[in-house]
Amino acid sequence: MTVRSTARTAPTASTPDLSSQDPGWWRQAVIYQVYPRSFADADGDGLGDLRGITQRLTHLAALGVDALWLSPFYPSELADGGYDVDDYRDVDPRLGTLDDFDAMAAEAHRLGLKVIVDLVPNHTSHRHAWFREALAAGPGSAARDRYVFRDGRGEHGELPPTDWQSVFGGSAWQRVPDGQWYLHLFAPQQPDLNWENEQVRADFRTTLRFWCDRGVDGFRVDVAHALVKDLGEPLRDLGAPELSGEAALAEFAPGTHPFYDRDDVHEVYRDWRKIFDTYSPPRTAVAEAWVPGPRRVLYARPDELGQAFNFEYLQGGWDAAKLRGIITGSLADAHAAGASATWVLSNHDVVRHASRLVLPPGTDPDAWLLSGGRAPAVDAAAGLRRARAATLLMLALPGSAYVYQGEELGLPEVADLPTEVLQDPIWEQTGHVRKGRDGCRVPLPWTTDGPSYGFGTGGAWLPQPPGFGGYSVQAQDGVAGSTLELYRTALRLRRKLLDGESLTWSDDVPAGVLRFDRSDTWRCVTNLSGTTVDLPAGEVLLSSAPLDGGRLGPDTTVWLGL
Ligand code: GLC
Numbered sequence: 001m002t003v004r005s006t007a008r009t010a011p012t013a014s015t016p017d018l019s020s021q022d023p024g025w026w027r028q029a030v031i032y033q034v035y036p037r038s039f040a041d042a043d044g045d046g047l048g049d050l051r052g053i054t055q056r057l058t059h060l061a062a063l064g065v066d067a068l069w070l071s072p073f074y075p076s077e078l079a080d081g082g083y084d085v086d087d088y089r090d091v092d093p094r095l096g097t098l099d100d101f102d103a104m105a106a107e108a109h110r111l112g113l114k115v116i117v118d119l120v121p122n123h124t125s126h127r128h129a130w131f132r133e134a135l136a137a138g139p140g141s142a143a144r145d146r147y148v149f150r151d152g153r154g155e156h157g158e159l160p161p162t163d164w165q166s167v168f169g170g171s172a173w174q175r176v177p178d179g180q181w182y183l184h185l186f187a188p189q190q191p192d193l194n195w196e197n198e199q200v201r202a203d204f205r206t207t208l209r210f211w212c213d214r215g216v217d218g219f220r221v222d223v224a225h226a227l228v229k230d231l232g233e234p235l236r237d238l239g240a241p242e243l244s245g246e247a248a249l250a251e252f253a254p255g256t257h258p259f260y261d262r263d264d265v266h267e268v269y270r271d272w273r274k275i276f277d278t279y280s281p282p283r284t285a286v287a288e289a290w291v292p293g294p295r296r297v298l299y300a301r302p303d304e305l306g307q308a309f310n311f312e313y314l315q316g317g318w319d320a321a322k323l324r325g326i327i328t329g330s331l332a333d334a335h336a337a338g339a340s341a342t343w344v345l346s347n348h349d350v351v352r353h354a355s356r357l358v359l360p361p362g363t364d365p366d367a368w369l370l371s372g373g374r375a376p377a378v379d380a381a382a383g384l385r386r387a388r389a390a391t392l393l394m395l396a397l398p399g400s401a402y403v404y405q406g407e408e409l410g411l412p413e414v415a416d417l418p419t420e421v422l423q424d425p426i427w428e429q430t431g432h433v434r435k436g437r438d439g440c441r442v443p444l445p446w447t448t449d450g451p452s453y454g455f456g457t458g459g460a461w462l463p464q465p466p467g468f469g470g471y472s473v474q475a476q477d478g479v480a481g482s483t484l485e486l487y488r489t490a491l492r493l494r495r496k497l498l499d500g501e502s503l504t505w506s507d508d509v510p511a512g513v514l515r516f517d518r519s520d521t522w523r524c525v526t527n528l529s530g531t532t533v534d535l536p537a538g539e540v541l542l543s544s545a546p547l548d549g550g551r552l553g554p555d556t557t558v559w560l561g562l
Contacts, residue, residue: 021280021281022281023281023282025066025114025217025281025284026066026067026114026218026284026306026307026340026400027340027399027400027501028340028398028399028400028498028501029065029066029067029114029400030064030065030066030067030395030400030401030402030403030491030494031065031066031067031068031069031116031400031401031402031403032060032063032065032067032068032069032402032403032404032405033068033069033071033347033348033402033403033404033405034053034068034069034070034071034405035048035071035081035348035404035405035441036048036049036050036053036070036071036072036073036082036095037078037081037082037095037441037443037461038405038441038442038443038444038455038460038461038462039052039053039056039405039443039444040052040053040055040056040444040446040455040456041443041452041455041456041457041458041460042054042055042456043456043458044456044457044458045094045456045458046452046456046458046459046460046461047094047095047461048095048443048455048456049094049095049096049100050073050091050095050096050097050100050101050103050104051096051100051103051104052456053068053070053104054100054103054104054107056446057104057107057108057111057113058111059473060108060111060113061111061112061113062488063408063484063487063488063491064487064488064491064492064495065113065403065491066113066114067113067114067115067116067217067218068108068113068114068115068116069116069117069118069218069220069286069402070115070116070117070118071083071118071348072085072118072120073091073092073095073096073101073117074086074087074088074090074091074092075087075090075091075092075093076092076125077125077127077189078423079125079126079187079189079190079425080168080186080187080189080190080424080425081348081423081424081437081441083118083120083186083190083222084123084124084125084126084127084187084189084190085120085124085125085128086124086125086127086128087128087129088119088120088203088204088207088210089206089207089210089211098214101214102214102215105214105215105216106215109215114217114218115215115216115217115218116216116217116218116219116220116284116286117211117216117218117219117220118219118220118222119204119207119208119219119220119221119222120222120223121193121195121204121221121222121223121224121227121268122185122186122192122193122222122223122226122227123184123185123186123190123191123192123193123223124190124191124193125189125190126188126189126190126191127189130143130146130147131147131191134146134147134149134182134191135176138178139151139178139180144180145194145197146193146194146197146199146200147182147183147191147192147193147194148182148183148191148192148193148194148229148231149176149180149181149182150173150180150181150182150183150235151179151180151181152173152175152179152180152181156179157179157180157181160172160173160175160181161173161181161235162235162236162237162238163237163238163239163241163244164183164185164238164244164258164259165241165244165245166184166185166186166187166188166244166429167185167186167244167245168186168187168425168426168429168430169426169429169430169431169433169434170429170430172184172185172244174188174191185223185226185259186223186425187425187429189425192226192229193227194231195227195228195229195265195268196228196231201268201271204272205271205272205275208272208275208276208283209275212275212276212279212283216283217281217283217284218283218284218285218286219283219284219285219286220285220286220288221269221285221286221287221288221305222288223288223289224265224269224287224288224289224299224305224308225246225260225261225265225287225289225290225291225299226259226260226265227265227268228262228264228265228267228268229258229259229262230258230259230262235258236258238258246260246290246291249261249291249292249295250292254295260291261289261291261295266298266299266304269285269287269299269304269305270303270304272285272304272305273303273304273305284305284306284307285305285306285307286300286305286306286307286308286309286342286402287299287300287304287305287307287308287309288308288309289308289309290311291308292312293310293312293329293330293333294333294336296308296310296333297333297334297336297337297339298337300334300337300339300340301337301338301339302338302339306339306340307339307340307342307400308339308342309342309344309402310330310341310342310343310344311344312326312329312330313326313327313330313343313344313345313394314344314345314346314347314350314353317357317361318357318358318386318390318528318555319361319528320511320512320513320514320526320528320529323393323514323528324505324514327397327503328505331398331399331502331503334399335501340398340399340400340501341397341398341399341400341501342399342400342401342402343394343397343399343400343401343402344401344402344404345387345390345391345394345404345407346403346404346407346440347402347404347440348404348437348440348441349437349440350365350437350440351365351368351369351413351415351439351440352387352404352406352407352411352412352413352439352440353387353390353391353407354380354383354384354386354387354407354410354411354412354413355373355378355380355383355412355413355415356413357383357386357387357390358378358379358382358383358386359376359378360376363376366433366434366435368415369413369415369434369435369436369439370433370434370435372415372416373413373415373416374416378412378415380412382555383412384410384412384483385544385545385555385556386555387407387410388410388483388486388544388545388557389526389527389528389544389545389555389556389557390557391407391486391487391490391544391557392486392490392524392526392542392543392544392557392558392559393514393524393526393557395490395491395494396494396516396518396522396524396557396559397503398500398501398502398503398518399501403487404440405444406444406471408483408484408487409444409445409471409472409473409476409483409484410471410483411442411444411471413439413440414438414439414440414442414462414464414465415439416465417435417438417439417442417462417463418463419432419435421438421462421463422435422436422438423438423461423462424436424437424438438462441462442460442462442463442464442465442468443455443456443460443461443462443464445464445468445469445471445472445473446472446473446474447469447472447473447474448469448470448472448474448475449469452464453468453469453472454472454473454474481546486542486544489542490542490559493541493542493559497518497521497522497559498518499518499519499521499522500518500519502518502519503516503517503518504516504517506536509525510529510531510533511529512527512528512529512530512531513525513526513527513528513529513533513552514526514528515536517562520562521561521562522541522559522560522561522562523536523538523559523560523561523562524557524558524559524560525552525557525558525560526556526557527552527553527554527555527556527557528554528555529554530554531554532548532551532552532553532554533551533552534551534552535547535550535551535552535558535560536560537560537562538560538561538562539560539561539562540558540559540560541559541560541561542558542559543556543557543558543559544556544557544558
């Protein structure tokens with residue numbers, strides 16, 4: 001890592017004001033995703049908790065992020081890592097109490113960090129009071145109308161109502177003892193809510209106000225594109241299992257898939273925006289919507305959520321031309337919608353980018369995980385080098401960046417978790433074909449050794465691999481060139497350099513190189529080619545790997561001051 005004078009990078013007049021009152025604080029914020037059960041365990045039960053997060057907030061402040069987003073911490077059976085919520089307005093007792101949440105939020109705010117919570121409106125847990133009521137109340141009842149219950153097909157109703165498939169594998173319908181079926185786009189323990197039911201809408205308004213009143217600054221909206229479905233009778237079959245996946249959206253005229261990205265879903269978010277705007281500063285939100293670009297940014301319009309995750313970037317691989325096209329398109333889409341762009345390389349659902357970016361193009365991540373990360377073998381050092389370059393590229397882009405816990409340590413995917421420890425429902429639901437997402441959810445290493453590498457005193461709910469301590473915060477803190485120090489420096493510099501929300505590409509670059517200027521002060525160059533290239537003009541502010549005799553080696557990003 002190379003860091004030189006930062007004196008010339010004093011804040012400009014248009015540097016975003018990240019103080020608590022700026023209504024646009026999120027537009028270019030860096031948001032750190034905490035997966036609570038894997039972050040830090042204060043009570044030694046092997047499961048991360050809210051007090052653990054509070055104790056470690058100084059790590060986030062020192063890193064220089066603007067906000068933290070917490071994946072669900074609500075009471076849950078953990079059938080899907082907490083995305084199966086029993087009660088939207090409480091804390092899982094294993095993770096703490098509402099008082100612990102308030103203490104965590106107060107400490108975050110004291111440190112200048114905003115707090116974003118995860119909202120899961122597409123489905124509840126099957127343990128939610130409403131679902132228990134629905135089962136007890138029987139067919140045709142008002143309680144069943146909050147969910148999507150239907151009679152089955154076949155002579156005795158023994159066949160599911162449609163051929164819709166669950167994202168996690170198998171039919172999206174589950175039969176209950178009285179013979180009816182209910183819809184679950186995810187696990188059977190996650191029954192889908194019926195958003196045509198006014199009680200459902202009203203209850204989520206109450207939940208939003210509940211957390212806004214507790215001081216949360218924003219929401220991440222889970223599966224935002226699936227809430228509203230075409231439930232008119234008769235329900236339509238799709239005709240082929242793969243048409244149930246978001247990847248098939250391109251095969252449908254916009255808004256015509258029976259359960260993804262229907263036009264009417266936007267009414268829900270326009271309604272929520274009215275609530276967000278009653279607070280000062282207005283609350284913000286980001287949609288998790290696996291929908292192609294121009295349709296995706298509709299969720300981010302100013303009268304809706306403000307932002308939507310840009311998964312095309314995450315799926316763009318390590319290819320200069322492809323990434324440039326995705327970046328240009330994403331910025332144009334965001335601009336057209338009046339939103340700010342978003343970038344993300346890792347999260348709790350995908351293979352960590354320190355491993356993913358060196359999988360040969362076309363590798364099926366599920367097959368790779370099934371091989372225990374051995375076919376093909378991945379060069380960890382090459383992966384880390386590429387990940388660092390990708391991160392500096394991401395952090396130079398206009399808009400906001402979402403960073404997933406542990407990527408600041410350069411953590412690779414733990415691809416060789418033994419199958420008997422897997423917790424992700426995907427493993428069972430696919431009949432042991434897909435191992436699922438546990439490999440990116442392994443509890444964080446904080447110290448070089450000791451029980452669970454400082455995660456807690458009582459072990460870790462997923463086993464950490466030997467040598468994990470080498471990635472720990474303790475091992476990297478203050479160490480020049482470490483990934484942790486690279487992130488810290490990059491975030492500090494970025495905050496000073498930010499100016500406007502546009503970039504200007506240079507076309508006069510060698511093949512496989514991306515180069516753009518942010519305003520007239522800051523230039524980013526990434527070498528995605530296999531050969532060393534000359535550096536353009538500019539003062540080196542930071543580079544993701546040591547420069548090669550003043551030239552830019554493969555898989556390296558450099559930030560230049562102009
Ligand atoms: C989202 C979450 C994922 C979860 C799913 C169902 O995609 O990110 O972790 O399994 O929704 O709630």
